[in-house]
Every structure is written in structure tokens, then in C-alpha cells.
Amino acid sequence: MTTVRGKFISLEGGEGAGKSTLLAGLRECIEGHGIELVLTREPGGTGIGEAVRSIVLDPLHHGLAAETELLLMFASRSQLVREVIEPALRAGRWVLCDRYVDASYAYQGGGRGQPVERIAELERWACDGVQPELTLLLDLPVAVGRARAAGRGDADRIEVEADAFFERVRASYRERAAAEPGRFRVIDASQTPAAVLLAATRALTPLFGEAPR
Ligand code: Z5A
Numbered sequence: 302m303t304t305v306r307g308k309f310i311s312l313e314g315g316e317g318a319g320k321s322t323l324l325a326g327l328r329e330c331i332e333g334h335g336i337e338l339v340l341t342r343e344p345g346g347t348g349i350g351e352a353v354r355s356i357v358l359d360p361l362h363h364g365l366a367a368e369t370e371l372l373l374m375f376a377s378r379s380q381l382v383r384e385v386i387e388p389a390l391r392a393g394r395w396v397l398c399d400r401y402v403d404a405s406y407a408y409q410g411g412g413r414g415q416p417v418e419r420i421a422e423l424e425r426w427a428c429d430g431v432q433p434e435l436t437l438l439l440d441l442p443v444a445v446g447r448a449r450a451a452g453r454g455d456a457d458r459i460e461v462e463a464d465a466f467f468e469r470v471r472a473s474y475r476e477r478a479a480a481e482p483g484r485f486r487v488i489d490a491s492q493t494p495a496a497v498l499l500a501a502t503r504a505l506t507p508l509f510g511e512a513p514r
Contacts, residue, residue: 304393307337308508309386309431311401314439315471316460317450318490319497320399323439326498327505331395334509339389342399343377347384350377358457365458367413371420374405379427387431402428403436403477408459411473412466435508437501438478439490443467446490 310327312320324340331338345354356362357373365373378401389396402424409415443464450460478485486504488497 304391307390307392307394307396308435309390309396309398309433310505310508311398311403311433311436312439313400313403313407313436313474314490315441315443315446315467315474317446317448318439318441319449319494320439322494323437323497323501324397324399326494327397327501330498330502330505331397337394339385339394339396340399341381341385341396343381343401343404344374345377346381346398347377349380349384353377358459360456360458360461362458367409367415370413371405371409371415371423374409375423375427378402378405382428382431387429390431398433401433401436403438403474406477407470407473411469412462433484435504436478436481436485437504438474438485438487439497440471440475440478440487441490443471 312323312327314320328338328340343350344357345351353373353376357365357370381398386396386398405420405423406417410417410420447464447467450456475487478487486500488500488504490497492500
């Protein structure tokens, strides 16, 4: 019997957009359809990736060059694709990833000004054609997201950036969503958590039609 390849879904958004909050509800929804799900995150998701995460987010590493930051994001991603995402999809499991390659276009491209062609080249190399079927973009005014995240305490190396940085990140995400309407669903993340979950589960509905029950 041939195994039906699993579905790959990514969650994106600015700081405090509610990705972690949404993950739990989405997990329940997907597993409720009898689907085996792998939850993961970027940067991180593997032993090597989590080590990279601690390097890129450590506020002590304020000297990290933008080019190095970009390469580290893709180093973590390359490992995650090979160790976790591709094997899971091949085994018929679904993968729900808290951030994926769009985050590099938004943060390192939009935020830091790294050239898009450079990011696209790294994507070809690191992702090996593995792309989400669906990307949920939780869109929120920067000030609202930052106010939510402020309640959490210690800011990481990226969270200490100025509002202008996060405005560029948001603009970049929205541009990518507009350019790929077939893959992206933009969700108004200023709604209540329940309304955000409802919008997200609606966006998932077409994928369930093809899943084994
Ligand atoms: N990064 C990068 O630069 N390049 C890359 O390629 C990748 C990542 C992959 C780590 O990401 C950093 O790495 C991130 C981008 C960069 N840096 N920044 N900034 P992360 O995803 O681990 O961390 P994050 O973006 O800082 O996530 P977050 O701030 O934890 O956001 P969230 O998970 O989307 O939010 P949350 O924890 O679910 O919610 C935040 C608070 O808001 C919390 O108190 C909730 O209870 C509350 N909340 C959530 N939803 C709502 C609603 N709907 N209403 C009201 N309150 C809410």
C-alpha cells in the first residue's frame, strides 16, 4: 500500500501575534480528524536547531552580523527539513511548524535588508523543495503585538529591535501573502483567540478533504 504524503502547514506572524496560542487549538483540531501530527518550530525543532536558536536569540550576541543571522536561520532549517519535516511527510504525518522560510524573507529580508535573491538561493539549497501547502499569517498591528509580548519579561536579541524593524517585517509578510494567495491565508490576529482559531480551522478545511480518516 502506498502511503499518502502528509500535509505541511506553517504559522507566521510578528511578535506576539498569537502563534503559540493558536498551535494548541490547531493540534486538537487536526488530531481530532485522526491525523498523526508533528509539531515543530523554527529556529529549532532538532537538537542542532535548538542550539542554533540559543545562539541567534541570545541578547549577548549583539554583534551577530545580518549575514551570519541569515545563514544560521537556514542552517537550522536545513537540519529540520532533513531530520523532521521530510521524513514525517513521507510517512504520511502532517507537520505544523511555528515559522518556516517566510520568516527569513520577512525578518532577514524585510527587517535586515538582506537581498531577496540571496534568501531564495538559500531556500533552494536548504529546503530542497519542501514547501508548506498552507501558510497561516497572523497579521496584527506592531504596537498590539509588542504590547502583548511585553508582558512576557526578558526580550530576546531580535525582540529588542525598534518598531520600524517590525513594521518592515509586517509589510514583507503581507507582500508575500499577496503574491501567493493560493498558499497563504491572512488571519486578523487582533480578534479573540477563539475567533482566530475558528478562522484557522476554516482555512484548514480543504486539506482535510484529502486526508485518510
Ligand atoms: N526568526 C527570524 O528572524 N528568521 C527566521 O527565519 C525565523 C525566525 C524562523 C523567534 O521566533 C524569533 O526568530 C522571532 C523571529 C525570528 N523573533 N522575533 N521577534 P518565535 O516564533 O519563537 O518567537 P516570537 O515571534 O517572539 O513569538 P511570540 O512573540 O512568542 O509570539 P506568538 O507565539 O505569536 O504569541 P503567543 O505567545 O501565542 O502570544 C503572545 C501573548 O499574547 C500571550 O500572552 C498570549 O496569551 C496573548 N495572546 C495570544 N493571542 C491573543 C489574542 N487573540 N488576543 C489577545 N491576546 C492574545
